[in-house]
Each structure stands twice: as C-alpha cells, then as structure tokens.
Amino acid sequence: TNNTDTNPRLCRSSAVAGYKQTLGADAPPACYDDLQQAQCIFIVGSNTAYAHPILFRRIEDAKAANPAMKIIFCDPRRTDTAEIADLYLPIQPGTDVALFNGMLHIMLWEGWTDAAYIAAHTTGFDALKATVRDYTPDMVSQLCGITKDDLLAAARLFATGATGDPARRASTLSLYCQGLNQSTSGTAKNAALINLHLATGQIGKPGTGPFSLTGQPNAMGGREVGGLANLLSAHRDMANPQHRAEVAALWGVPTVPSTPGKTAVEMFQAAADGEIKALWIACTNPTQSMPDQATVRRALERAEFVVVQEAFSTTSTCDYADLLLPATTWGEKTGTVTNSERRISRVRPAVAPPAETRHDWAIAVAFARQLEHALKPGQPSLFPYSLTDPAEGVEAVWNEHRESTRGRDLGITGMGYAMLEVAPQQWPLVEGQTTGKLRLYEDGIYPTADGKARFANTLYKPVAEPRGSRFPFSLTTGRLRDQWPGMSRPGTLGRLFGHVAEPVIQMHPQDMARRLINEGDLVHVTSKRGSIIVPAQGSAEIAMSQAFIAMHWGEE
Template sequence: MKETRSTCPYCGVGCGVIIESDGTQITGVRGDPDHPANFGKLCTKGATLHLTAAPGIARQTRLLRPMRRLQRGLAPVAVTWDAALDLAATEIGRIVRTHGPDAVGLYLSGQLLTEDYYIFNKLAKGLIGTNNVDTNSRLCMSSAVSGYKLTLGADAPPACYDDVNHAQCLFIVGSNAAYAHPILFRRIEAAKQQNPAMKVIVVDPRRTDTAELADLYLPLQPGTDVMLFHGLLHIMLWEGWTDAAYIAAHTSGFHELKALVRDYTPERVAQICGLKHDDLFQAAQWFATSAATLSLYCQGLNQSSSGTAKNATLINLHLATGQIGRPGAGPFSLTGQPNAMGGREVGGMANLLSAHRDLANPVHRAEVAALWGVPDVPSKPGKTAVEMFQAAADGEIKALWIVCTNPAQSMPDQALVRRALQRAEFVVVQEAYATAATCDFADLLLAATTWGEKEGTVTNSERRISRARAAVPPCGDARHDWRIAVDVARRLEGQLRPGQPSLFPYETPESIWNEHRESTRGRDLDITGLSYAMLESAGPQFWPLREGEPTGKARLYEDGVFPTADGKARFAALPWKPLAEPREARFPFSLTTGRLRDQWHGMTRTGTLGRLFGHVAEPAVQLNPQDMERRGLKDGDLVYVTSKRGSIVVPVQSSAALQPTQAYIAMHWGAEYLSGRNNKGEPLAGVNALTTSAHCPTSKQPELKHAAVQILKAELPWSLLGMAWLPDASALTVLGELRALMPDFEFAACVPFGRDRSGVLLRAAAHEPPAPGLIERIEGLLGLLTPDTLRYEDKRRQQRRSARLVRSGDESTLQAFLLAGDTRAEGWIKPLLQDALPAGRYGRLLLMPGAAPPVTAVAASPQVCTCFDVREDAIRAALLQCTGSEPHRLSELQSRLKCGTNCGSCLPELRRWVQTVPPIRVAA
C-alpha cells in the first residue's frame, strides 16, 4: 500500500489528507496529523473521499474519454483526444476570426489548482485576446475581495486560523461555519472550551448550528447587515469605544464615515434589523472593548447585492477599534472553495491580472504583457459570471468553455443560464463527472482528472499554500486540466499567431508554478522565496514569502502599514441599501439558501454516497412553524415555491431555526435531485430556478442569499414512491436513468440512500397519472419486473403497487417496492426496506393501500452522527442515563455511543440534545 500526502478538494479550510492507494485504486483516506490546517481531523465529507473514488462509482459517474455531440439532442459519441482538441481549437479559432475575441467566454472553478487557473487565464487574456474569463468564485468570494481592496488595499485576509486561540471575542456573521467549515469550527469549539470567558457573537437570520455556540445571537432581518455595522459603530462612537490613536495614525476617511453613521441610531437600527436595543449595545461593547476581536464571515455577507458594502463596513469596525494586525484580532473572510484564493492569485477573473494586479491599471497590464511576451493585454473589461451568461443568452458570446463547474445547477436564474447554453454556437464542458447537469448542453466534453489524480498547489482561507498530489494515475483516458488547456492553446497559436514562439512551453505543473511565482515579485503576495522543493521539505506555507525569507507571514498589517498609496487603510462610507428584491404582498417570504452538513456544492461527488444522505435524506423547503400553521401545512406536504423567475414544487418542513416570513432551501438541490415541470410543460431546474441574478455593482456577486417568494400548497393528487436496493455496480446508473424521467412529473425527487449498501429512492407527484408505459419503465429500473414480484393494479382508481422480497438467512427482507397512485402506506413500508426489517410475515399485505400497518413496523429515527450511524432515539435513551453538568453529560454520551468522537460534525446537534433531554431523576 502506498501513502500520498495531499489536500482535501472541498471547502477553503484546506485540510491535509493522507491518501492510501493500491496500484490504480484509492483505498482509504485519513487526516494528515502534520498539516497545520487540520492536524489530522476531517469532516464527514473529507473522511469519505476514498469512497467517492471507488472503481464502481467511477465507472458509473466519471467522464472517462472525450466525447462529441454530432447534433444537439443526440447522445455524445466518443472521439480521440486529437480529434477533440482539434475541434476545440478549430471552433474557437473560427469564432474569434468571425466575431472577434470577445465572442468567447471561459467560465472556470475555485476547485481548479493554481497551475490550471494560470494557464486558462493566460490562454484567454494573452492568446485569444479577451478578458471574458471568470469563475464560480464570482458566486463565492468576489465581495470579500472587493471589501478588502476598498479598505485595506489588497485582497489579503490579514488573520490566520491560530487567531481563534487568541481571540477574546469572536464575531461570526453570515457564516454557518459548523456546516460550511466544520474543521475550523472544531477549533472554535476547542478555543471556547479552553477559554470560557471568550465571547461568541453570531449574526444570522437563521438560527444555525453555529449559533448554538453563541453567547449572543443576533437574528437580524435579511439584507440589513450594513445597517447593523453602521449602528454598532454609532454606539461605539457614542460610548467612546473607538481607538482614536489608531484611527489617526493608520487610517483615512474616518470623518466622512462618522458623518454617515450619525443617522444610524440604535432605535432605527433595532427597528430595521429586527433586533433588541440592549443586544446592539452588548455586541458593540464586546466587539470594541475586547482585548482581541476576530470576525469570521462568509456567504451571508458575500452573496448580496450589497456584498462589497457589507464586507467593507464590517472592516470599518476593526479599523475604528484597532482590532487588526495582532494575534486574535482582525477581519477574516472564510473562503468557500478549496482554491478560490489561488484563482485570485493568478488573476483568473474578468477584472484581475496575475499577482493581484488590476485589469484597469495600464501599468499592470504592461507588466503582465512583458512577463508573457505578448504585445499587450486587452483593456476592455471582461464579462463576469452573470454577465457572461447574459451575453451568451443575447447572442453576443458565441463560444463557452466551462471547466470544473456546473452552472446548469449553481448559477442563479436558471432559465437565463439554460437559454445561454442552448443559444451558444459552441459549448465545451471540461469535467470529471458525466453526471453534472451542464454536460447535457455540451457540444464537446473533455474528460478531466480530479482529486487523487492531480498535481499542483492550492491556497486556503488563511493564505497558506499546500500541495495537491496524485496518488493514482488518471481514471480512464482523462487528462489534467492544465494539460488540456496547453494542448488547445498550442493548436490555437497556429491560427492566431503563426510562426511565433509558443506562449505555452510547459510540460509539468511545476514549470507553470515557477512562472506564476515570478509574476508575484514585489507584489503584496510575493512568493519568490517559495518553491515546490520547500513545500515538499517544510510543508504548507503562508504568503507572502519573499526571496531570502525563511517563512511566510501568518498575520498581516502588524506594523499598521497597508498596501495603499499613503500606507493607510481607508474607511468606506457606504450607506445601507435595501435588498434588490424585497418581500411584497405577492411574494411575502424571504428565501435564503445555504449548505447541508454532509454535502458539497452540486453533489457530483458527495451525491454518489448514500451514507451522506443519512442526515438530510431528501429536498425540502423549511418554514417557521407559525407560518406552517397559518397556511394549514404539515410536514411533507407539497408546496409551490415561486419567485419572479420560476417555480418549483418541493415538500415543506417545519423548522424553529427560521423566523416568520422566512424560508430556506439547501443550495445543493439542483435538477439532478429535484425536478419537474410547470403548467406550461416547461422543465423546472432545482432551487436556482428561483434565485435572482441581481448583483453587487462593485463585486458583481449575485444575491443568492435572498429572493422574494410565494409559497402555496400544491394539489397534486396522484403520487408515487419507489425504492430499491441495487447492486453497487449499477445503482448510480439506475439513479441517472430514473432522473431522466423526473421531468415527466410536476414534482419529482430522486436520491441515493444506504450506509453500506446502494439504494435509490424516487418520489413523484402529478395532477394526472403519467403516460402509459412510464410506470412499467420505473418498475424495470427498480428490479420489479421479475417473476417473483408481488403485484396489484386497479386501473379504475389509477393505482399500482408492487413489491419484491428476497430471502436473507432465516428471514425475508424487502428488496424493492413501488406505490403508485396511493402512497399512504409509505410510513410502514419504507422502514421495512430502508432499515432491512424482517418482512416475510407481510406477504401480500405489502400491496394494501392503507396508511395503517398490518403489523407494527417502526422506522429508525433520524440520523445525527454520520460516522457511526447514531440516531436520535439512541441519543435520547443514552442521555436519560447521563448525569452531571452539560459538558460531563456530553462526554458520557460520546463514551457510550462514540457519536461526535470522529469528525465532530454532529457536536452542535449533540449539545442541543444534551440541553433538551434531562436525565432521569431517581428518588432518594
């Protein structure tokens, strides 16, 4: 067995992993105890990485060779790499010559390695001659970038993870770190345990698991963050809690900001934000007077039409109180993706150039042109993500090259995105997974390598550069992203600059990285003192790390000098603006989106594992219990969730975490998992059919965190539920075939399940029964067309039920079932299959229509701990026996059941159980 040190491909924490492999197969993964980001810990997603790389999953989900679609609407066919690369270069070259370079757009990903990013940026801006190269980091971190540059002068988070251990006040705003950055949250929990006096303030409209750790929770109204931050500064000024000496010595622009916040009185702020007057004063006091205050923030600030203002006005608080440039103090944006920061470092966005240079700066353009050996870099601003797809929908952009991202799931306003993909003359999708929704729109599919196969570097949230290393060779005939880009670029050079030396002489990732390193010389992120050799010998390193320096800088601005013209940080006097789409009478709910604990983005990787659906099994929209009661809704009812852009049907679920008039749907549920059609017969495409492409005017980041929606009960009388255990070798293939049938229903959801076996579930509803033959097709996919299948059909009532039992030892268990037209029996039949309960005694009773079970069948309670499959009923029973203080009871619970002792992702939920389940009182 071989062991390879690498980096996790999920969130921006950047955890180190040790990959275990045997020949061409990854067999295991564990946290790297020597990596400074995680010290050996992994979350549920990272700990199951090896399972997502299993050969059986790869055969069913991976794109194993390049493929070409000869005609839209037809299935793609395999082609050779030479044919695929020639086609890409020919079509892009034709479009450039016919329509100009700006008729091409490249849309990249924060999951690419830095070396990949560098090549694509150079290909677009240096060879094709367009700045239309952007990335899904535009949906993630662009507001944080704009906020840093506007105030501190550079896109450089000034803090590091170790600051959590030095902070006396943590201000967590717009971040559910417990789900989005779980390993960093473990550090926060440990720091709080070590220092109970540390104050934790959590600001979020939704009471998330992160808020469970808070000493003070501020449930502000959506979109009112700028109002809150100005209000806190108003109080700080009134109470004398600002640092006048720091302001005078190290900042500019405070006079204008002071004049602005005069009108943000506590009374006004409390009313608009929906907060208590006393809580505002408490938050302001803790933030300003703490010995060290650290802010942690993420998409709640970034994904907003006021994203830059939210970020900048939070940084204002740090500058006004001198809470920056020392251990435990500073504004710290948490990066959403594993290498969003690396992409920014190489300038891989429409408004940036290499090494944090600005496209609008002619000196910066000249520096990059000289480095690349080209006459110039185009000065015309490029299209950012939303603008790029709008331009394609309008016919302005003719060719789209999409790399390692899934805009047909992740972009807002899916109707617009899909029009763009359909109208573009030539769509290239460079992808590792054939199951991504965007693959359905590709004229050319380029098979790319993925985690465990790639070589290069990534940069995490704290500016620490780590190596990603290959443990196994590429799967199938897949190639590395940088290699594909270089090969297309060389072919394009023959058309666009014939007879000239190649701009792309690279044969290794290290040769690319060395050029990138040189581009940083003298810049704020100077890494001229860093090398692959140093990363091998000394491990991950912070930037900047200049030539001659032994190590990088963990914290920035300790000397109070900032990368601005006068060396001073700048206050941003930006007024509060309402949401781009406020609630109104027709759309009375505020919809927000966010992460699930055990899933990642569009789930092309995590969605291959049934065990990661144990915590949240199916899509749902959550509402406050009062809103449910007022509308006569109960858990599981189907509702229409409708915005000005689209409508979806989804089950509703009660949640006390939400305030009245708020709604929540997880961001992961795209058309691959949640689909249907509207009353016009048009297909619906997951949660982002609802979200708005309205965006921040500075950062161009869309307001994915808020859309005004209407929620009405859906009367869909005909329903269907099908479930089956399937052979591992075919489960994901069957899942894909079932998903292809989902648009035939007004509502459909299709997900895997099963911890150690492969199961599939299809749920659907419609006004009328589906076309003849569709039910039989579903039965065939579920393995219900065998001679031993029990079957019942009532054509008059339009009902059909089938079930199949298999012998297992001395007992029979349910292998598959279908309830069509009447699903009332779900409550007792579903647990028979899902929990592998003895079912032989049921026989033909399985075909009964009623909801009452003929024999008691108790479903397993919801899962809390994914690592050890610990469920709510076991936790409740154990806690009844656990006595003492809350920390002692939690420790005893963990000792009894092992829950929370591995990755720790379930710890916030376990603490909630400890608080709500008292021990049994034994009489003396």
C-alpha cells in the first residue's frame, strides 16, 4: 500500500511545502551557530522557552553576549518567550500572512529590500510586489490587532537589525514552529516569511535564514527516507515519473505506486467510511494527537483489524488494538536521527531491550518477509537485513538509504557509520568531502530548474472558522513547560505534574467577569467538533475573545 504517513504530517508538512515552494527543497538553510551571529532574531509561532528549552538557552546566551541583538517575538499569547523580546507582536490568530506581507510593503516603501539579490537569485518578485501593495500599515495593523508603530518597528528591525541603518543590512534569523505550521493556511504562512528573507537577501549568510524548528526528534529524518504519503526516499516526489523510476531501480522492483497515498487525516476518514479495512499504527497515539477525535475513534471502531506497535500499553489507542506489538523505546535502539539543522547523529542503546520487544524496523522487516513467503515463495528477499544482529541490520538499512541520496539535495554518500561514530555530521556531505555544509545557498544557487529561488505570491485568508455569535472565542493551544505532546511517557511521572496538575482553560479576566465566571469554576467548552469540561483560570497573557488550553491532555 502507498497509504503510509508519519507524524510530520501533523507538525511539519506545511513547513516542507513552504520550503519546496520557495527554495526548491525541504532543507532548512540555517544552523544553530547562526544564533550567535544574528543581529536580529524573529521568533514567530513558537513558545521556544517551553517547546525548545535547550535552543532557548542558546538564544539567552547569544543575547547576553551581544546585548545589541534585537529579538522580535510574534504570538497571540504572551508566553515566557516574550520576556526576552525587544518587540512583542500580539497578533490576532491566523493573521501571520497579513503581517509578513505588511512588513514587505513597508520594506519596499522604505527601500529596505536587496534589489541586486532579487534580480540575480530569484523569480516572481513582480507579482508579489503587486500583491503586497494593498497591505498598507492601516490595513495590516487593523487585521493583526497591533499598532502601526510596532508594525514599522518589526519591518525596520528585520531589515536593518540593531543598526537601524538601512545602508547596513542586518543579519536576521527567523525561528518558527507549530504556530505557522498547524493551520489551514500553514504553507502560505511559511512561504510569506521566507519571502521576507529572499527580499532582503538574508539567506545563505552567517546569522540569517528561515529556520523552521522541528516539532519532534527525527521529524527531519522521517522525511528524508520518504515518510510522508506523497514522498519517496531522499526528497523524491511520488508524482514524479523519474523519481519513481529511480526508487524502483534502487529497490529492485518493476514499479512503485504512481498515485500519492492518503494522508493521516484522509486515512482515518477513509477507515471511518469503511474504505480502509485495516490500520497499522506505530509509535504514535492518534486517539489523542489527531484532529477531529470523533472521526478517529469511529475509524478505529469500524476497522476490521487494528495493529498497534507501541512501547507503552497505557496509551489510549492501545484500547482499540486487535494486535498489540511491543516495540523498543528510544533508549533501547541503535541507529541515527537528524535534527533541525540537518545534522545526523548516531544513537546507541543505553539499556538492553526487554526480551519480547523488537525494534520498529525489525518488526517491519519480519512482516515483509512473511508477505514475501506468502505472495512470492522461493524468490530472493527484498529485505536482506540481519535480524539476528540488530547493529548489522540497522547499518545495512542506513547504507541503502545513503545510496538513495546519491545526486540528491540531501546527499550523504560521503558519510558512514565510522564517521558518525566520531561526531555528528550535517548534510549534504557527498563523496570526496570531509564535512557537511553549515548553511545552504551560500552561492545563491537553489535546487530549482533555473537555479533561482521563487517568491510565493501569498494572499492573506481569514481563519477557516472565524469567531461568531455562537462561537465567540478563538481557542489557541500550545505546550506546557514539563510535558511532552501526548503524555505517553512524561504522563507516567507524577513529579512532572507539579507545574500544571490538570487541564484548564485560560481566559482574559474581563471575559471571565463579563460571563460571571470565577477562578476555578468548571466551564463547558464547546466547538463544532466536541466539548470538554475544565476549570477556568484568569490570565492577562490571553487577549480578549481568546482562550488557551494546553495540548497534552486526552481522556485524562
């Protein structure tokens, strides 16, 4: 089947599409070292202090070492990350594209764009220029709910950094995460932000670039091997005939499916409709993490056969399993992971796995061999990886993936396990090279047909479900300091609940007073898709007509 999808579908697919639409490849062009070299850091759609705490410590260190560095923070809710910002933009939810287009409007008016870079290394700017002409400061400030002065300050800082001198171009690094990605206009948000970097030539240089922060460990690695329904290995597209032929030759099969498979959301809808009869779920808890929970649970109830491959039998999805396969945890595995800056690291087991567990890849290989035996008896196996020696098997899988990257933008043909045993390495790193690239596009050449980056003609679209008389609040979500997405692991540790012991809905105190809600009152929160009863908590961090519930809790 080609109906195979992974967690990046929920957290990173918009970032992938934004990079590919503008720069030509799913490849973050910046690196962590750029934090120390940036004159301005633009953080948008990310509570970095809680969601990426180690990275946030590096931002704090960079600010301490260079107090002149400016930090812009953009988020509807005033989180802990705002405390480090020189400029805080509390925009209305979903207005990011309007903000970015408005900033570009000001940069054009003030002459803060890099005309030489635009002419030499990009296409499509004239169409975007005509579009952003309409995004005047009056219009954008009203849409976003910020002042014109703050909008002007954001554009100035992005373009000129700490100098404030238009003649001295800034080095600006943008950091962004789920606030841009998890949206009906997520791709446009990503592309509109990248437009700002292309328009000012702030890419491929120290301290610059659009740097999308990965939501989960190895989300980058999952995409590298083709872990989305529309992808094949090494950033190949399933819809591309040449890409399919290359992968078929590598795998030793006549063809691969020509039609992209269903995404995770589409798969559950198809199972709920009876189109898909069986579901195999590995290393994820969709009865908590997927949107539209009613459809997800209906799909699991209707499916004729549900396999759950899990390390923790306490997850709510396990309740729907017809077959439960015990898998190893991260501390019991060997292999590699790739982080947000394209850096591949070796992972080694800290402890031996329990006797009856198997590694995820080994489960897949064993199942594939059973299928081969049933469907093609006597034929050589297409899965010749050692199951008796996991270390040997894992390296063989990695070597095959390495070969699949030959000639691709993420080429790693110059890497090997011996090199990774010494130190992590960034891609691309091809044969004949000794180190990978810190940052991409330093030469201004992009992986597109003409070698140029492409401006995306992004238009602001209102949120899919705006506030109204029946639903007068916008609900935002995010992470807590001491919890990880679905609590599968940290939810078993009581001490981690010392920060926030139970789910609450945070509201502006004036909204609570207007509705005669007191601190701690139980309130019935209803959307078009479901409802929940939680205690109310007043918070000045929340704007009027907005509310916040942390993302972690499910049935708990």
